[in-house]
Amino acid sequence: MTRRDFVRWCILGIALAIAGTVPRGAAQQRSPDVPYVPTPYEVVEEMLRMAKVTADDVVYDLGCGDGRIVITAAQKYGARGVGVDIDPRRIQESQANAAKAGVTDRVRFLEGDLFQVDIREATVVMLYLLPDVNLRLRPKLLRELRPGTRIVSHDYDMGDWEPDDIVKVPGPTYQHTLYYWVVPASVEGTWRWSLRTAVGEGTFTAHVRQQFQKISGDILQSGGPRAAITQGHIRGDRVSFQSVLNLGGAQVPVQFEGRVTGDTIQGQARLLEGSMAETSEWSARQVGHRSTKPTGS
Ligand SMILES: C[S@@+](CC[C@H](N)C(=O)[O-])C[C@H]1O[C@@H](n2cnc3c(N)ncnc32)[C@H](O)[C@@H]1O
Missing domain, CATH: 2.40.128.120 (Quinohemoprotein amine dehydrogenase alpha subunit, domain 2)
Structure with a gap:
């Protein structure tokens, strides 16, 4: 190795070491646990009905996609809503959709990991995730949500936490299943x-x-x-x-x-x-x- 090559390798090595210490930006956030598939609007309507959403509710959608669930909750029932999504494109879409729907005063969207966000103010939580993601999320739901908080999950259950109710909803391509739970108080x-x-x-x-x-x-x-x-x-x-x-x-x-x-x-x-x-x-x-x-x- 010539002296010039040696210097080049040293410079490259130092550059890589510095890059490794630079904080990762939003675009480099970890990959989603669930791909983006929107809930059809007729199923959104039934999710909100099942949770008996009213103007007193704060509806969280964990993995909110284009924001349709919290935007519909605000438009139709006057609820407040919070959507969380790890994908910055989804958050931009949600914000644009909320502006079009005229509900920016009632909803907000957070770019981030649904496992990290504070959900304690929610009175209703909406999920359209995957079975294993629901199971990983379950301890957080039970720990942070207040007794009486309602949870609706589109198509996937919560393992041995049996639902309090199940509804089948015909969709454009298949029959959807909605699972409903009320967070119980702790009496053990x-x-x-x-x-x-x-x-x-x-x-x-x-x-x-x-x-x-x-x-x-x-x-x-x-x-x-x-x-x-x-x-x-x-x-x-x-x-x-x-x-x-x-x-x-x-x-x-x-x-x-x-x-x-x-x-x-x-x-x-x-x-x-x-x-x-x-x-x-x-x-x-x-x-x-x-x-x-x-x-x-
Ligand atoms: C199946 S889509 C559901 C979208 C929306 N809730 C609906 O029902 O129309 C799942 C969404 O979860 C988001 N997601 C996946 N993993 C996530 C994570 N760890 N934190 C936040 N969002 C996540 C995806 O980007 C995607 O938009």
């Missing part, structure tokens, strides 16, 4: 309450397990056998379950229904046996561990 842990009814009273300690919107577990009661929690369900912040409890020496089936606020549930307990049918106020307090992964994700 130990709860305690006292109950006073016409047939008797007692103090109860429930150990509650939670798998997404389903709850199970058992209830310890003074003077009675351990009782199972059956038909346990949470929709948003509304919890319901049944159990057979020892009240005044009798085994009485009881239906519980209440609203979760932090470490308290307030609601009603209804005795289910005909002659004893009666409703009492019910208030339970969480006294033990709350799972950091709220719902089995």
